[in-house]
Amino acid sequence: MKLNVLWMYHDVMDLYGDRGNMQVLKKRCLDRGIDITIDTCGIGQEKTIKDYDLLFIGGGADREQGLLYDDLVSRKQDIMDAIDAKTFVLLICGGYQFFGQYYIDNNNNQMEGLGIFNYYTASDAKVGRCIGNIEIEATLDGQTINIVGFENHGGQTRGVNHPLGKVIHGHGNEYQGGYEGFYNGQVLGTYMHGPLLPKNPQVADFIITKALAKRYGEVQLAPLDDSLENRAHEVMQKRMAGG
């Protein structure tokens, strides 16, 4: 089996170790004999997104995000085509915000989003920055999964119709908000860094399964030894529970 991944703005949206997600997908595929290719796409580079099984965009600093804005907007139709063609999309932080209606930064500059989804993001000086360890309970296509990570965002994302999960510890989309991320069956957006996937092998495998589905339909993944991953998850869960 083959899995083709497009990692967009790998050289600009590379804050908070989000690259780790790519390393996790790669190893978990290779260990199962899945032939994974991770292609990158920088500003101005020509790629046909719908040819890929998975599109990934990470988080970046405000200044850098501003610089790639025009390039991203020019790819809107291409991204919509990819979603129509069943490419799975994973978005972290800045990438997640971009897919909404708009983003208003600390200095009150408004940047239009791709407008693919209804949610919108604004910095809110009155409430604090959402920062710290986070634990959520997510429901992914009927499967309940506990996810741990680290969040660090000033933007408050509101108007999310389909959140990824319920917050157990931490903030999520909004300061003390109760819900985290976005998931509609094909696009998964989240504020969870850490990076997201190393301590959440179930999520990693879920994403691999979803991406493979584009070409191969329902696929059963071979189990891997996740004792280290599970222990890492458990340690953070216990810490957040105060135990």
Added chain:
Amino acid sequence: MRARITLCVVKISRFLLSLLGRGGSLPGQIGLKLDGQILQKITYPKEIILVTGTNGKTTTTNMVYRLMQKKYKHVICNERGDNLLVGITALFLRNTKLNLHVAADCAVIEVDELNVPHVLKRVPVTKVLINNFFRDQLDRAGEMESVVSKVSQALETFQGDLILNADDPNVVRLADTSKQAHVYFFGVDKNAESKEVSNEASEGKFCFRCNHQLVYAYYQYSHIGHFACPNCGFGNNERYVQASDVNLDAQSFVVENTTFHAPQDALYAIYNATGLIALAKLTDIPFTDVQALLETFELNDGRMETFNIGRKVLLNLVKNPTGANEVMKYIMRDPEDKDIVIVLNDNDQDGTDVSWIWDAHFDLLVDKHTKHIICAGKRAYDMALRLKYEGYEGDLIVSEGMEAAIDELKQLDDHAYVIATYTALQTMRKILRRNEK
């Protein structure tokens, strides 16, 4: 009167704390609490040198401290790295007489980047030395951009000497905004370690003035290197001091026909030393004094510090991707079999966000001669996963305690290295010292 009372209370509390074996910044905190204006009420030495930047602050500060002792009789310094406003307040008040004069003719202060505005507002600093800005503790400091802009704003009205690393675009931009300062650049020539491309997490890829992508003639490490903007020329600056003929194996480099010894065989150490030489030139301290200082300088505070636990162990602090990369490059220059202990904590001073380990090049450690890696600290499992997903195939051990990690290390017999984050460093030093033979 209030200032004098505050001063007395600070001195008494300092004395009482010293009886308890404590001290540090606490007297400074008390002083600021009693009189928020206390630093504006004392009389300062005529020379005050401020050192800031992301990496190498403590080492550079200690070198500058010793350098200034060649010129001044009584130099004071926060040489232990108490670099927040409270630590600096503690330093000055500790040395202030009841007539409100600081009893020193020169002060050298290490200042945390985010505290630079607070210090410059209160203390008549004469010289500022800045070596680099790297991505560091995003949870505390925010994005690097916001750190640099805070420092930049604080320097807008600064009228003293600004000594800047010409090879770091994030530092060079300060020259544009510090319109009232006298700017002096230092840099390092291309050498055997320089690279055409860089794959290390880097900031400031775009021109500060015109947003064009910067072009590098060569990289030294991370985003440090000879850069310029092809559009507006940002980065083309005359260097006041430039190091050439860098030879890391011989640990030597040349400035203006004088050969200097590098305190360590690493490029970041050459930059620290070159900044020091710029400062010496600016203060008319002869190069022979700098040569002598660099010949013997050792910090021994968990920066390349050695212990003997039956075999040699080298201990190093790491706190951000760039620092970690440089330490790992250093370790991997040892061609022998080795065992490495990595202690990763996530307390406030370490940065509560440990995702930076994924920005650092732990792939450097993946090598057949890296026999064992022992992970410890509050985030030991995160570290272990980092190495697993990098494809490390040696023996990967997770140790829940720091003491246990050293016990594990003692069972082995390869060349031994320990790297630790900030809050683990002093504990590791104590454990290693206890185990010394």
